[in-house]
Amino acid sequence: MIPTARFVEVTKKYGRVTANEQVSFSILPGEVHALVGENGAGKSTLMGILSGFVRPDAGTVLIDEAPVRDATPATMLRHGVGLCAQHFHQVPTLTGYENIALGRAGKRGLFGSLRGDRKRIRELMQRYRLDVELDVPVDDLSLGERERVEILGLLYRDSRILILDEPTAVLAASEVESLLQTMRTLAAEGRSIIFVSHKLPEVLAVADRVTVLRGGRVVETLPRRDVDTERLVRLIVGGSPPRPAQWSAQVPGREVLAVRDATLGRLDGLSLTVSEGQIVGVGGVEGNGQKELASALLGYEPLVSGEIRFMGEPVKRDVRKFRRSIGVIPEDRHREGLILGRSLVENGALGRHDRSPFSSAGVLRWDKMRAHAAEIIDVYGVRPGDATLPARSFSGGNQQRFIAGRELSQRPPLLLAVHPTRGVDLGAVQFLHGRLLEERARGAAILLITADLSELEAVCDRIHILYRGRSFYEAARNEIDTDGMQSALLGLGPSESRR
């Protein structure tokens, strides 16, 4: 069979950081080809190269066995390569329909570009089971719907090679199932699907072949029948897998955080408490008030009604003081957690640079800041271990390790962790879970907002499932029943779900 796309000894370096080294493998027509590896293994860079966003230092990309010269996003699109990236390429104020039609071949010009063939879009939606509201600005859609808009856009221009980069990270369980189905349908038509994912069960469920990357190199490309979870994990981490963090019973202490009847945006009268030595998890499908909860706790927006108490005191008076006495692992590590253009030295002191020990008598103590960054790198295993590199040159998992290190190093009485393990690799996930449990043992109160149910089950003492801004399902760890939790995601009570 003639490969639709082939990498030949592709190498890409960012300064001293090697993203891809001598990468060679091929993508066949009609296959779902999974690409797995830890954060920083070079998956995103490789897909950037295939879609023309990143220029390789050496090596060639072949499409239909013909080398592509001067690859740009536009030429690669013409070759039929479509990228559905983790951060969508969409105009937020335009509707789904307009985004799909935007800039498609033959529709250039001042006015024609926003009009597309609605009938064809409908057909595509039906054939591939990609349901979206077409006439709503994509900004108002859920992340899952936005992703479907993105895929429809690629199909609308007949992409033959679809790259889906971590497509399931933002989806609810039911949506994942249907996306995997869609991928199979697309492959059955002879298209090539490249599925980049950390989620091995999904990879094993849908892939025909799996390519494992480690440290920028291809470890192996294997047919699905030759791999199982254990083998895959070994190939990915290059040895035996890390042990999952162990939860153990512990009596909580004083109440640290109390949220009462909090109302703001989609948040509608939520109440919860977090005590010392307790991890409280807040789960649910995205867009049920999680963002607003984090926003209120961070002091971005005041509550419309209700109140937040910290150590028994209402925080209304001095939100900034409250903010600066807690630790926060933010949702968006690129835009909130880090200053991407600055080195880890500045990033390690972010938010505390104007206080002791990083400032004394109104002067920055760069020596203390450097020492602090080096310490975080050391304790949290950040790679590469060079504090003078800008934050942007670290992989997602390493950025997240560093942020967690910064926030936990101040031993905060309360930690707010928002999707702390989204898009990070297995090693980093288990490391972060272990750190959360250690902080809990120290006596920290931890509020964990996540969309990942297995994460809730792994580390939480108590969980809330948000639905339409309220706690729809609440349970202590030993009372959690997975079915009830699943149906609560959709706003169904336990009795309804059994039917």
Added chain:
Amino acid sequence: MTGSMPRTPGSPRTPRNPETPGTPGAPKNRATTLMNSKTLRRRLRVAAPVLLSVSLGLALGGIIAALLQVSPLDFYGQLWSGTVGSSFGWGQVLYRATPLIFCGLSVAFAFQARLFNIGAEGQMAVGGLAMAAVGAVAPSAGPIALILALGAGALAGGIWGGIPGVLKARTGSHEVIVTILLNFIAFAVVNYLLVRGLALPETVRTAEIVESAHLFRLSDFVPAFRGAPVNAALFLALLCAVALAAWLRFTPWGLSLQILGEGPGAARYAGLPVGRLTAFAMSGAGALAGLGGASFVLGFKHYFEEGFTGGAGFLGIAVALLARNRALAVIPSAIFFGALSYGGFVVNRTVPREVLDVLQAVILILFIVFEARRTAGEGRT
């Protein structure tokens, strides 16, 4: 080398992209040659936009001169000897560079928080008037009058610059629009105050300031500068540049300002006082521009005259741009633009001085183009 030093904001040593990291703890002896050639290459890449735009721009100036039937050699010979080729020329160039340093610093300061101060012209006018008004009535004991006059200039400029800052912090109104519009209001207010009593009858200038508010001329001490208006305001400008560079590098507020500029989301997340920092950045910029009048008002004419700013506030944007908004680099950048501006008068007999205005603009455009090429592809997708 640089690995052990604190990093200047926006300095070429700051590893803005992964290709230009510092080299801490690098094995010193073995890798030295390799490192040096790498360092050299990096420096060249950083310097290239400046060198290329200036040399290409000057080459184009030669072509224009030739088109005007003037030998390019004569043209540049005249330009050279009239400006930096003689001490009198230097005195003129430095006099013109002085307000450009202040205004360049003003723009660069606001830009630390990624705010664009297009209002330096108005801030300078307001500051200059305040300086002259206070300088004329201040008690002349010791340096009091000088200090009061400078303070009044900085304060007036700071208030004028602070308005767009506060509006941005409170309402989110864009500082570019507000600062542009405030320029018009500044000129109107200045004229109004002149007409309503600050100006001498039948003129557009104020009364003389008291003698103790004068800044001395350099020619008082260096006879070679005789006849050139360069004065002690130059030292004040240099002092401001050094102080600003140090402040940005060594103080927590300086770093906060840069965090706000480079990562607004991170600043908000970290609980920094975003509104206060925004207002502060703009009023600080206004104060620096407000001091820009010192050279003319306190050091040269000793009074305020309508239109004395002469576009220095706008040229300050160009100065800051070419200096990549780094405080110390503002100094050579301002001297360069000062030389080109004064050069217009020097060559005016052979080619129209507008040629040099064109040259300034061409060099800037070329710089922007080369700079964009240099910074393109920074970071990963």
